[in-house]
Amino acid sequence: MYHQYFGLSEPAFSIAVNPRYLYMSxxxxxxxxxxxxxxxxxxxxxxxxxxxxxxxxxxxxxxxxxxxxxxxxxxxxxxxxxxxxxxxxxxxxxxxxxxxxxxxxxxxxxxxxxxxxxxxxxxxxxxxxxxxxxxxxxxxxxxxxxxxxxxxxxxxxxxxxxxxxxxxxxxxxxxxxxxxxxxxxxxxxNPLTLAETRAYIAHRLQVAGLTGDRNPFPPAIVRKIHKFSGGIPRRINILCERALVGLYGHNKHKVDSSIFRLAKKEVVGSLREPGARRTPPGWVLVLVPALLLIILAAVLWPQSQREPASVPQAPVADIAAEPQVAPEADVAPAVKAYVIQRLPVAQTLLLREFGLPENNAGCWQGRGSDLQCETERLDTWESLTQLNRPVVLTLTTEERFTAYTVLVALAGNRAQVLDESGERIEVPLKELGPQWTGRVVYAWHRPPGYFGPIGEGDRGPAVNWLASQFVTIDGQNSPLTDDRYNRALAERVKIFQRRAGLEVDGILGQKTILRLNEMLGLDPTLQWQEQP
CATH class of the missing domain: 3.40.50.300 (P-loop containing nucleotide triphosphate hydrolases)
Known part of the structure; x- marks a missing residue:
């Protein structure tokens, strides 16, 4: 174990919440x-x-x-x-x-x-x-x-x-x-200052049992860590953890520039360096081309008056990026049956997909403690497909009222949603898309004792749960661990994450749990059902 290599009693930079490690700036x-x-x-x-x-x-x-x-x-x-x-x-x-x-x-x-x-x-x-x-x-x-x-x-x-x-x-x-x-x-x-970042790293190492004279992070590296993390403690933890693993793998005792670059490369998918180049906001991508079209039209307008020209129509945006708006005449009033006016009704229908009775509002009323309810904003139908579970969509109707619908399946350019009686209705995405605000609510089964990401060195019921799931998946005779998140379990998690297309970090986080629940049939998925 890498922390034993440094003489630590436990991992110093676990992202699990532990008040013992609270650095009191x-x-x-x-x-x-x-x-x-x-x-x-x-x-x-x-x-x-x-x-x-x-x-x-x-x-x-x-x-x-x-x-x-x-x-x-x-x-x-x-x-x-x-x-x-x-x-x-x-x-x-x-x-x-x-x-x-x-x-x-x-x-x-x-x-x-x-x-x-x-x-x-x-x-x-x-x-x-x-x-x-x-x-x-x-x-x-x-x-x-x-x-x-x-x-x-x-x-x-x-x-x-x-x-x-x-x-x-x-x-x-x-x-x-x-x-x-x-x-x-x-x-x-506020984020930590450079001085606080230096003291924060030293504090966590000291709590884990490392004396100050053996600190593996030189001042120059601490400056780089601070710049890359922006002074956010959670980001500092992730980066320092990767750096220590890199030292262990290369049989070194001090983080140098090469180890820092390796650690930074591992986490760059989840952390964005302050000042790094960012993708322009969506409104820029829409507004700039529109302004260019206006300028072009102003230049070409006199010519169009002299000689009529056939102007090709602009291509319609991909439905995954921005659903198409169907002409009003093409919308049949009957399909509006999927619009649900009250959120509690939509929530009840969603949790019915988890097998809960109608009189049980699950995680919305503090009951069903193994269920966790989440709210999130998504941009595309593709992101909903990746989430792969029933959701409550927040809609803005043509009359500009807030309403809801429960989406239970996606296939191509079609969706299946529920009406208030729980019956499935098929709706074209080009109709549903213009009404969807991007806000979704979904639920998932939370492992016992799980309150946040866990990794190597952690203990508890969630670790036992994780090990038992791989017993089922792999057909093992015994789990990889009894109650401690060991290296073998972390490596098995990495294999699962790699196959599932997730960030490969060996940490049990929400996205990994969602995929495990999906594979084991613990949570419902966006399963299409052909209607009679």
């Missing part, structure tokens, strides 16, 4: 202090930061420092509508409510009674919402109203919102100004 200390302030009765507290800056690690550190008299409800994927979100909060706090009466008022009344009882017992109640940028304005407004639950002297519920920078833009909307005014403390996590 001045800004991280301040961020944690803000969260503890919120737990202590500070009202609304807001923590934002780019992906990978350490927000989740700070949350885990907060959980380890919670006062004993604190009850906390944690919402990690807040995509549900208002009633469902209130149910999730009530379920997290074990609030007793009538499951046959799940209106906003009934749920709020039950929550208020619980908070009063908790207050009488001398207990504080905290609501922490991660990925809060996914909340709708309506849900944020309802959360604001929850802070109206109070006694004469104190708020009964303290709320912590954690999210990406988009959350600040969301809260700047005029209709959310009342909520924004109630935020008593806010903090934004």
């Amino acid at each position: 001045d800004q991280h200390k301040e961020a944690l202090a803000h969260l503890l302030y919120g737990v202590g009765g500070g009202g609304f507290v807001l923590l934002t930061g780019e992906v990978g800056t350490g927000k989740t690690t700070i949350i885990r550190s907060l959980l380890e420092q919670l006062p004993e008299n604190t009850d906390i409800a944690m919402v990690f994927n807040p995509m549900a509508e208002v009633p469902e979100m209130l149910e999730v909060i009530c379920d997290e706090l074990h609030v007793d409510y009538d499951r046959n009466r799940t209106s906003v008022k009934a749920l709020t009344d039950a929550l208020y009674q619980y908070l009063l009882d908790n207050h009488r017992r001398g207990r504080n109640t905290v609501l922490l919402i991660d990925e809060a940028q996914l909340l709708s304005p309506e849900a944020l407004e309802q959360i604001r109203l929850l802070t109206n639950l109070e006694t004469n002297t104190q708020k009964l519920l303290q709320i912590i919102l954690v999210g990406q920078p988009e959350l600040n833009r969301l809260l700047s909307q005029p209709r959310l100004r009342q909520l924004a005014q109630r935020i008593t403390a806010r903090f934004h996590l």
